[in-house]
Amino acid sequence: MPYDSAFLLRAYRTMKTIRIFEERCIKEFEAGNVPGFVHASNGQESIAVASCIDLSDTDIIGSTHRGHGHSIAKGCDVIGMMKEIMGKATGLCKGKGGSMHIADFDKGMIGANAIVGGGQPLCNGAALASKTLGTKDIAMSFGGDGSANQGTVLESLNFAVVLKLPHVFMFENNGYGEGTGANYALGCDSLADRNRAFGMPSEYVDGTDFFATYEVCKRAIAHARDGKGPFAIEAETVRFDGHFIGDPQLYRGKDEIKLAKKNRDCIKIFRDRVIKEGWLKAEEMDAIDTEVIALIETAVKEGLAAPNPDPETDLMADVYCSY
């Protein structure tokens, strides 16, 4: 057995936690308990988990507007996350950030980002700090196919090569930059090829296959950690929900999501594989499902019950030039 069962159970638990968390976010958003713009990552769980499962708390990730999955995979407390998404005082960022600005520096999660292409330059910085200080930590940036066309990202790819930074660029290609097709907005035939042209190793992987994605990430992380410079990955995946929760998704094909849920669900694919190989039993995973559902239920309950920030004391907290 190429993977030990503790690893497999951990991978499954984390993916399932993301799935249930996102599905519950959608439900709570619809119930009016989650304000603002929320971008769910259900369908893309395998990439977040495959990318982060071998990272330590001192390795750094930089995320995107669709960042719940990355945060959970990097070890952020889901109860603190739910409170943050609900704008509560005891949330991970004290309710100041919200869904698009979750961060947990103790876990090496330096922030979701509401600016497309905002995170990749910052991850270069984290990688530069690691290289300069000799910590051997690596940085992993997440970006969608849309971000691949942002100037800041193209600059960062070159910059990382020039400075030989320990930075893994993970591009999650879910086929859509908001409501525009990746095939339209990416002028090239292959994002992986384009990234390779910057002068770094670059690979394409089917992101719905946890194991294939994990193996690429393992090579990429080792490459970065060994001081060989950056590595880029394009992982193809499926976004089960809209660009944002409430997006009517008129641009998607008839039955597209239904078919994707049937045939390209990364968690189903994982389950089928580990059962077929005899690596895990269905009952072991079912037991995890029950625990995860209970955990998210707790997160929602605690989130709803958590106190709001107090404008008197909290509005101007963490302001360092006051007038």
Place this chain on the structure above:
Amino acid sequence: MTNKIKGPSSIKTYREAINDALRQEMRRDPRVIVLGEEVSGGAGCEGQDDAYGGVFGVTKGLMPEFGRERVIDTPISESAIIGAAAGAANNGLRPVAELMFFDFIGVCFDQIFNQAAKFRYMFGGKSRTPMVIRGTVGAGWRAGAQHSSMLHPVVTHIPGLKVVMPSNAYDAKGLLIQAIRDDDPVLFLEHKIMYDLKCEVPDEAYAIPFGEAAFPREGTDVTIVAISNMVHRAIQAADELAKEGISCDVIDPRTVSPLDEESILESVEITGRLVIVDEAHERCSLAADISSIVAEKGFSSLRAPIRKVTAPHAPVPFSPVLEDAYVPSVERIIRAVKDVLGA
């Protein structure tokens, strides 16, 4: 607001009025194009074309009428969008570029302030840059720190840019038509909280000149200058105060560059008292600027210190209770008016 409307008109939302202006100008002038992220939506997708019409639906229906050649969905590349608009404007088109959230000027500011804004002056008057940048501004959507800013003071500071901030559908249509016909770069800032606000809007195309304020309430005790969505809160405050016998002169500058200084100074000459209401932070802001203009040019009229009602010096918080406390409220405006009256 009383606009003298002759001819056929209809009740339109702010969103519809902007759409109307774009459509009419695109019909009139084939050089007018629209470009930006999701301005149509659905490019390269299996589903419907024109799936979005902008994330707030403002440009919906333009692509089916004018085609993808003139309603251009772009990659997520703000520098390239604004630079292409500026370059196209220099070379015969009249582009209307969209920044989905005006906070994204952070990504493309060079193309705005170092490029488009400077061409006409820097090239000795030989170049014209007839472009419009539409962007959504303001808090209230619980959209967090990077999607809610009021950055008009940043661009108002730059010579070579005109900055338009309509507070209602009537002004939005007339000012956008003026902006498109203008030969210089115009930033057209739409407060996202106002998209569903309705008023009567003429069906025909009309242009409202820049630098001419509107006067939604006339009064003699205190002048209130309010910007964008704050105009509505100022009107509410004025109506409340009227019940107590306090008469407010509410001025909506409509364009903040150029700014109708004369109307503000004339009003202060009568009232002797000024309250400025703006959702931006106070330091180095439009509110500070108007305050300094009146202090310098209208000092002898002033009978009380000028008061500014603004957002605090902090980014926009996400939590609804904090965001609500962040944006200037009707109560704060009323308190400021009473303060300057010594009431």
